[in-house]
Amino acid sequence: MSGHGHHHDHDHEHDNHFTAIEARVKALESLLVEKGYVDPAALDAIVDTYETRVGPRNGARVVARAWSDPAYAERLAADGTAAVAELGYGGRGGEHIVALFNTPAQHNLVVCTLCSCYPWPVLGLPPVWYKSPPYRAKAVIDPRGTLADFGVTLSEGQHVRVWDSTAETRFIVIPMRPAGTEGWSEEALAAIVTRDSMIGVALLDAAVAA
């Protein structure tokens, strides 16, 4: 990330020496505000939403509910959008949600080769690697090699299914519930569900998480 190293703890002193891109963004924002095209309060509210309200903890609660409540898991499989809405999640960047259940026979992996489509309401904003050429190029042609980049090796004979998000359908992987979590509360279960496991680039292990 260019410019990253310049930030450390001096953000508040930057008023008079913006980097080129900071200056461009400031200029664009003030042009749009001054011309009446954008409400600055709306910009703040959008940032606040994705910094503090919408993120992978939402998806983790969906997974934990699906593990704990077979009837919910069935509804989630039948209509992801409606089932996710039961927990209060949905909307921009996730208007049409499909849940993909990992099984011993099949592991699911989600990518967007053409841009950066990602289920915002349940996972928040995508990490840089998800939007970058190495992942977008490799996931569809070499899914097992892609998983190996994340240190993941699938069980012998487990099929890999890659989902390329080429439309407004958004996918969330429901990882397999780790052994040793029998009797755990939904809250405890949600705490072990990682963002990467809901993209399909990580497996879960109760022993590691506990």
Place this chain on the structure above:
Amino acid sequence: MNGPHDLGGQMGFGPVVPEPDEPIFHADWEKRVLAINVAAGGLGAWTIDGIRHARESLPPVQYLSASYYEIWLAALDKVLVQHGFLDEQELASGVPGPQRRAPKRVFAGDEIPAILRRGFPYEREAQAPARFAVGDRVRTLVMHPQHHTRLPRYARGKTGVIERVTGCHVFPDTGAHGAPETAQWLYTVVFTGPELWGRDGDPDSTVSIEAWESYLEPA
């Protein structure tokens, strides 16, 4: 278009390198670009595919060397000028001229939670029955349009199976260029690794795309 964005199957980018404990944003300007991108969508001048096309039609060298928020920023500049909200001189000087184009809508701060929660659903009422059913074998078109499309190059001219009929969804290829909205049936089509990649494909993998009906013909 066969742009730099159509990355599936390309080589030479090296391994995927996840960043440990990655922050949501890497700089404050990224937050503002995200927010401007969402808010400016409210002006009602372009569709989600319109701005995708603005990104993918950036010069390939620029696209591949920029960070994703830099790509978003460049595309925002482009669509705001294209649609008459700003001009090049304003962007260069930072000094606003008169408002020449009225926005359809400006999102107010207090409306944002409800707007984001509702989102912008893309499913429309079907005008005709779906042409294909689950289990049908289909072949994707071979096409190389100059315009926006969501049929990636690696999946053109390939034979797959309809796995799911998703619904009737807004068609991106024409909407990206300002045509009145139309909708088509959308399907999940699944291909085997070897169908897509020949002898270099993983025989124990499958890949699916979401394909609009006009991308498909019976196989």
